[in-house]
Amino acid sequence: MSGALFDPRPDGPVTVAPGAVHVPGWLDAERQRDLVRRCRDWATGPAGMRRHRMPRGGEMSVRIVSLGWHWAPYRYTRTLPDGTPVKPFPPLLGELAGAAVAAAYGAPPPPDAPPYDVALVNFYDADARMGLHQDREERVDAPVVSLSLGDSCVFRFGNPETRGRPYTDVELRGGDLFVFGGPSRMAYHGVPRTLPGTADPECGLSSGRLNITIRASGLPAR
Numbered sequence: 001m002s003g004a005l006f007d008p009r010p011d012g013p014v015t016v017a018p019g020a021v022h023v024p025g026w027l028d029a030e031r032q033r034d035l036v037r038r039c040r041d042w043a044t045g046p047a048g049m050r051r052h053r054m055p056r057g058g059e060m061s062v063r064i065v066s067l068g069w070h071w072a073p074y075r076y077t078r079t080l081p082d083g084t085p086v087k088p089f090p091p092l093l094g095e096l097a098g099a100a101v102a103a104a105y106g107a108p109p110p111p112d113a114p115p116y117d118v119a120l121v122n123f124y125d126a127d128a129r130m131g132l133h134q135d136r137e138e139r140v141d142a143p144v145v146s147l148s149l150g151d152s153c154v155f156r157f158g159n160p161e162t163r164g165r166p167y168t169d170v171e172l173r174g175g176d177l178f179v180f181g182g183p184s185r186m187a188y189h190g191v192p193r194t195l196p197g198t199a200d201p202e203c204g205l206s207s208g209r210l211n212i213t214i215r216a217s218g219l220p221a222r
């Protein structure tokens with residue numbers, strides 16, 4: 001019998017807004033476990049996961065480690081503030097980004113597209129959230145590729161003009177892919193909450209949510 005009665009999620013890509021595509025269940029269990037293992041490795045110091053201080057003084061609830069370029073609100077730098085080198089951008093994430101664009105849009109990035117060269121790995125504990133924002137530190141408009149692992153979350157995806165409506169709340173589960181580019185590249189988006197305890201025990205993350213966004217910075221090669 002079809003699982004559709006019990007799981008109303010579509011099988012294939014869903015266009016949430018022009019240029020914004022959700023691909024449920026894109027990563028199989030083995031790939032999820034592999035990425036969780038790698039995230040653990042990337043999260044360790046030096047240049048490990050940290051909670052960034054915002055310009056107005058508060059701390060982000062999400063813990064972040066950057067690969068390729070160091071991101072802190074709101075710019076990319078070559079090193080961490082104390083001079084520690086940023087961990088390199090893993091070639092695997094570049095390969096996954098190309099495959100992700102092909103899965104979402106039906107065609108891989110064009111040959112002259114700027115290279116994917118930076119990733120932000122976000123860890124959400126049960127109380128973490130991310131306010132609505134635009135990803136605007138990049139100098140080129142290549143689509144942002146987002147991979148989710150562990151607990152599900154509510155991902156709010158809006159429009160490029162305002163923090164308000166119209167927006168769509170999408171449930172992102174472990175293994176899901178979300179790509180936003182084209183007219184949605186500058187859309188406001190955020191994570192109002194995670195859904196603790198929803199992770200597939202097979203994924204290798206017993207609690208919390210990991211998200212990897214893979215981006216093209218457009219900054220000079222290092």
Ligand SMILES: O=C(O)CCC(=O)C(=O)O
Binds near residue numbers: 122172190
């Ligand atoms: O955690 C997510 O799904 C979104 C992360 C995000 O928007 C970001 O890293 O800029």
Ligand SMILES: [Fe+2]
Binds near residue numbers: 189
């Ligand atoms: Fe973002």
